[in-house]
Amino acid sequence: MSDDQTPPGEGARPGLGRRTLLLGAASASAVVSIRPALANTAASVSMCEIPVPDPGRAGSYIASNGDLVPAGTRGAYPAARRPFQAADVKRTLNTGVNLPGTTSDQSRAYTNYIRRLQSGTSGFTCFASLQMPRG
Amino acid sequence: MVPLDELTAVYHRTSGQTHLVAAPVPEILAALEGAPATLDVLLARLAERYDLADPDPEALAARLAELETLGLVQRR
Numbered sequence A: 001m002s003d004d005q006t007p008p009g010e011g012a013r014p015g016l017g018r019r020t021l022l023l024g025a026a027s028a029s030a031v032v033s034i035r036p037a038l039a040n041t042a043a044s045v046s047m048c049e050i051p052v053p054d055p056g057r058a059g060s061y062i063a064s065n066g067d068l069v070p071a072g073t074r075g076a077y078p079a080a081r082r083p084f085q086a087a088d089v090k091r092t093l094n095t096g097v098n099l100p101g102t103t104s105d106q107s108r109a110y111t112n113y114i115r116r117l118q119s120g121t122s123g124f125t126c127f128a129s130l131q132m133p134r135g
Numbered sequence B: 001m002v003p004l005d006e007l008t009a010v011y012h013r014t015s016g017q018t019h020l021v022a023a024p025v026p027e028i029l030a031a032l033e034g035a036p037a038t039l040d041v042l043l044a045r046l047a048e049r050y051d052l053a054d055p056d057p058e059a060l061a062a063r064l065a066e067l068e069t070l071g072l073v074q075r076r
Helices: A042-047 A086-095 A104-115 A124-130 B025-032 B039-049 B057-070
Strands: A031-034 B002-004 B007-012 B017-021
Touching (some): B007 B025
Antiparallel strands (some): B002 B007
């Protein structure tokens, strides 16, 4: 019995039993995206804050690429004195204006940290909300 | 990535979004997993694993551009 459902990368042999794959020269990828259920009222977004870094890592410094590094690491910046307001982060992301109270290099490091926030880290929900279209 | 019959669910941690995708998206993502590649290398990987009905670099580039827009792949 021939098997034309050979899993990719598992015993697949050229010309024998490999699954056909269409890259789709004539069409776009079929993708349906489901956004997380986040608070999306204008008031909620404007009132949320993003700490840099997460309070649990307040002792770490932020490298220019947004990585958290040990305190005192050369070229890295200490934690922001206070969380950034969502509106300020949004403005910085959209226009490149420095985050309040920061130099351009510091703002860039903080912004890179924010861009790399993941679910479970303080500020992630606020940051994700900034990227949701309104209405 | 979680297979769901004809579709695959892909959870993107950075955005918190879940994408339901169809071929060739999960295959492309799997071919790139842990091993960044140029367009030609990626095409060769896919050709090695699958019978490509349309082994067109431009088609693959178009798919990658879409995935980049979604944030599922990153150009280096």
